Amino acid sequence: MPVSERITKVTASQTMKVAAKAKELRAQGENVIDLSVGEPDFPTPQNIKDAAIKAINDNQTRYTINSGTIELRQAIKEKLKNENNLDYDLSEISVNSGAKQSVYNALQAVVNAGDEVIIPAPYWVSYPEMVTLADGVSVVIDTSLETSFKITPQQLREAVTEKTKAFIFCNPSNPTGAGYTVDEMKEILKVSREFNFYIIVDEIYEKLVYGDYKFVSFASLDLSLKDRIIVINGVSKAYSMTGWRIGYTAGPADVIQGMNKVQSHSTSNASSVSQAAAVEALVGPQDEVEVMRLQFEKRRNYFAEELNKIDGIKCNLPEGAFYIFPDVSGLFGKSVGERKIESSLDIAMYLLDEVRIAAVPGSAFGAEGYMRFSYATSMESLEDAVQRIKSAVSKLN
Ligand SMILES: Cc1ncc(COP(=O)(O)O)c(C=O)c1O
Known part of the structure; x- marks a missing residue:
């Protein structure tokens, strides 16, 4: 019995391929840096958690x-x-x-x-x-x-x-x-x-x-x-x-x-x-929002500057959110051994296989030639990620 035509038209997420591989590698004990995430890495502020606990105890259930x-x-x-x-x-x-x-x-x-x-x-x-x-x-x-x-x-x-x-x-x-x-x-x-x-x-x-x-x-x-x-x-x-x-x-x-x-x-x-x-x-108090925002801003500045130093990668300094979206088309046509880079998905799979970096290919967002890197991760991880990306790109000819 066929499923609905409507559901057949919905495409399974392209990001899943990278995410599934990243998960598999992690399960094998590999040190994967996940720059594919779409969520802040901070805990929810304590006053908000307390309000939820109170709601439970007050039977707002x-x-x-x-x-x-x-x-x-x-x-x-x-x-x-x-x-x-x-x-x-x-x-x-x-x-x-x-x-x-x-x-x-x-x-x-x-x-x-x-x-x-x-x-x-x-x-x-x-x-x-x-x-x-x-x-x-x-x-x-x-x-x-x-x-x-x-x-x-x-x-x-x-x-x-x-x-x-x-x-x-x-x-x-x-x-x-x-x-x-x-x-x-x-x-x-x-x-x-x-x-x-x-x-x-x-x-x-x-x-x-x-x-x-x-x-x-x-x-x-x-x-x-x-x-x-x-x-x-x-x-x-x-x-x-x-x-x-x-x-x-x-x-x-x-x-x-x-x-x-x-x-x-x-x-x-x-x-x-x-x-x-x-x-x-x-x-409630909004101070935590500013603390998180300042962290994100520091990471954005660092990450964009470092990515721009890599040959074949070009990005701007985005005004908001926690993503950098560099043009990586400068890497297209390059290869390492048997592996040829011809799409953003190729780059995503290469970064994962070679240096254990998970990021999302631009094609998932309707923009081939780009990659989305999330900087919703610690500064140490970002510093490590920059070194890994540099090393992977340097191997491409
Ligand atoms: C542009 C945009 N809109 C909406 C959402 C959905 O957010 P929520 O987690 O509140 O459903 C996201 C989450 O990734 C987003 O990036």
Whole structure:
């Protein structure tokens, strides 16, 4: 009996091949440095853990309201007002099991079969697959290192057709770390006003920005588009809470209601204990966020500088997130023994086999010729990783 056509269209993650091999090597006792991870390496701050323990002891262990507890939605409302200058009622906020579910529910709520969804590449791997799961069609806009991985307003205009239903805007970006300036976002908003599509804004990396870059929420730059902008955020990255699975969405009431319907028939509600922890994350002391951010910034500066010293590898200094996305096409055509390097997957497998470095090939993000290295690991590991990458590349002719 065949499985559904929809599920057949969803591709198994390319990153799995590298991840599976890395796991296998580790199980054999090999010292693998994992630069493929998409999560902070810090523990969740103690005050947040304590809030969760208290919630358990207070028996907050039952189903919650489908769209999230009043306490958490109130905390989100205040966060959006105070930090992002955005006004939402509680009925316009939905708490989900991770920002991944937020994006999924949003696409389910707005996309009809055959609708087009514009996605800038390099993209987070799940976006196009979620569009497929909503029976939509992804329309990809390519960017490159030369344009700092940012789309131009003209590219957006050219991608729009009468079938365009949504545009996914991730800022700062996974996998490139690119952060748009206010002026760049205003240009994108200008084009968006000419048409009629939803803008799904993924701001999960909001707090992880570096140097002179100042994060401003996209939606706050044009309140006239409030009925078409769906803001997605969460606690996973900023508070090192990936395992707690709390994300949230703020948007037009009908979209939020639709998302709540999807959720009511799939996961019901996000974990009650995690929601209590997320309240503390949002309303409690924020010092730990800054401690982690400063660590990430130090690692970013070091790692980007060192990677740029390696022949055949070129990168910029990303504004945010915890990834470096170098152009490695300078290594294509090189070989060592029988092994020829012709793709980013070849490089990923070579680094793993030769020097036990796990990283994700750019092709997984719709960007062949690049690699994604996560610097969500200790400085010592990064120093070791740099030496290993240098040694592997030096063997290629
Ligand atoms: C761009 C982007 N959006 C959303 C998510 C999902 O985050 P969560 O762990 O809250 O589901 C991730 C996680 O990797 C991400 O990189």
